[in-house]
Amino acid sequence: MSDPVSAAAAVFQLWLLIVVFFIVLPAMFGVSLGVSGVYIQVLVRILQVRLPGQKPSPSAGQRSHDRAGEFSLSDAIYFCQKGLESIVEDQVTQCFSSEELASWNLLTRTNQNFQYISLRLTIFWLLGVFVRYGFLLPLRVALAVIGLSWLMLGTTVVGFLPESSVKNWLSELVHLTCYRICARGLSATIHYHNKENRPQKGGICVANHTTPIDVVILANDGCYAMVGQIHRGLMGVIQRSMVRSCPHIWFERSEMKDRHAVTSRLRAHVSARTKLPILIFPEGTCVNNTSVLMFKKGSFEVRGTIHPVAIKYDPRFGDAFWNSTKYNMVSYLLRMMSSWAIVVNVWYLPPMTIQAGEDAAHFASRVKSAIARRGGLLDLAWDGGLKRGKVKDCFREEQQKLYSSTVVQNGIEPPGSSRNPPEEE
């Protein structure tokens, strides 16, 4: 009876050995065996099976603001029209749901509006399910576990060393190798562009935020000091071990509210020009990678050199967006690991600094536009906090002010008079 068990154990050990030797070790040394490249080529060929998909066409809203400077009962119709348009489709909520595809990529989860097309496609899909869940997922989970354990083990060991350049070098090595393993664990193919603009020590790297995996993507090509909130659970454990070897900036949730404290800590880190560049996501929340939302100005008040980075995921291979209201971290990672692959383009933009006479909010907006342009994303002014919170009243007041200015253009007649101008007394 023990034979099948021992046979299974032997197979598992063999599989693990193969994984370590052919994937983990080459990954750590940055060597590629070329398998991923071939895989991606095959995928692209298969997924070129284009289907008649549906893309939403923009609604042609009326812009009848041809006012004569007086109020008329039809004015309400303008607001009514705008309101109904936003009910049917609005800019903000669609930022927080996954991007729609022009054609199906054989993942059930992206199959929203497509009905049954053909038998051939269904067979492809079934094959896909088998490959993804039966083969790729266990492989990737194993890699992720290995990678994270290595990170925790390595950083703890390095943490025991006294402060020295050797320690820093070792710490960077541990981080880099871990992230490389994790990237393999996601079948991530990353294309870095403009590497000459890579963030330097003492600078601040800002990027658009789509998923926690952004960190893995960026850290594959350099070492960063992370900034963020200490989480509970597995994330918290990882964060705490990371900070032993390298000065990451983790905040307690209560501290995050105190913007002054946050800014001063960041400033202290940046002014010591030998420290690793800080990695910040100024949107403050995950967005679905079709647009860039308002950049919070906190990180732009720190007076360091800003290195903008644009990250764009290719949605054909998997939906990278983390909808935190819908999925928790673990189910999100499982979804990621059962997608086809993650193909991502990273553009390093030239460094930017705040100009004389410019305030932080304007600087933030300038950086945001640069990132949006480079990544081919929509540049929206809405606040990412709208995912969870309500919009501020001042925006409604702005709308009211705009309307009022059109109504009182021609002045108001005193009550009781007709259209004639008031007579002189």
Next chain:
Amino acid sequence: MGSRASTLLREEEIEEIKKETGFSHSQITRLYSRFTSLDKGENGTLSREDFQRIPELAINPLGDRIINAFFPDGEDQVNFRGFMRTLAHFRPVEDNEKNKNLSNTEPLNSRTNKLHFAFQLYDLDRDDKISRDELLQVLRMMVGVNISDEQLGSIADRTIQEADTNGDGCISFTEFIKVLEKVDVEQKMSIRFLH
């Protein structure tokens, strides 16, 4: 885990909505997925809060009046049928040629029905007339704090004076239609829903 309302729209329901509102099959399914994405409570109905969560609607000065139009009987929840019935008012009139209207009743997106929708934005207590007080309230919503009470009062007085033909100091629906007879309501109250 709780029970989730069925997220699939049955074919019979789609047919019924098609007959009642004139939307096409694909328009209905697309609007259904929009409905479910707004329905955070996942109970098959939308509440006023669900609408308020749309930022562009929350900053609209008449946002509350528009949301109110979805809850005609003073209830707190609107289901998908009610949602579609209200949206149907904004179907472009040209689309009517494409679908034969099987029933004899006036389509929801006729000029009169569109005008009635606009009328109800002003008619706060639903007594089929717009009183001076109601007009003032709606005006106040649109202009905020930027116009004084006196000025607003005179705007309201002038508007009622021009519209009121039977001298009762209020604007009835017929008088409302008369005032807006030159306004291209069919075009201004239409949304291009995709096909």
